Amino acid sequence: MNQMEVSFSASLDNENFARTTVGAFLTPLNPTIDEIIEFKTIVAEGVSNAIIHGYNHNPECMVVMKVQIEDRQVKLIIQDYGKGIExxxxxxTPFYTTAKDLEHAGMGMTIIETLADSLEIESVVNIGTKLIITKRLKDNG
Ligand SMILES: Nc1ncnc2c1ncn2[C@@H]1O[C@H](COP(=O)(O)OP(=O)(O)OP(=O)(O)O)[C@@H](O)[C@H]1O
Ligand SMILES: [Mg+2]
Structure with a gap:
């Protein structure tokens, strides 16, 4: 097992940091370009949800992200201690959103579920939300 954990302020400025960090951590496993793009997309959707919906962009709050790798099985955990999901x-469900502005299509969770092998959501109102995502890298390393 190889693992890492980072935490960062709930600012969208840190979305790229989160994406890049996961990409760099997976690099020794020699993933395909497509796999890297898929992981980065998953991270972007999960982390932006934590920042926007969980924490309402409050940079004093921290998003926690963990990656655990066993053989080529990757587990990604994205966690916030914010608003929680009612x-x-x-x-x-595709197009489900509580954000009324046009910027949010309600597709983030659907995209994660499509690109990952599995998506588990644990959430308690006013306690926070934890995404547990698994995705296996193809055997090309
Ligand atoms: N970490 C979170 N904390 C609180 N609520 C969340 C969290 N993640 C998702 N949600 C809720 O789930 C809804 C659906 O999330 P999803 O990512 O699918 O869509 P969206 O973020 O509204 O739109 P898009 O991702 O397309 O910009 C959100 O509108 C929000 O109500
Ligand atoms: Mg979203």
């Missing part, structure tokens, strides 16, 4: 049964 309608947990609906968040994976």
């Amino acid at each position: 309608n947990l049964d609906q968040v994976k």
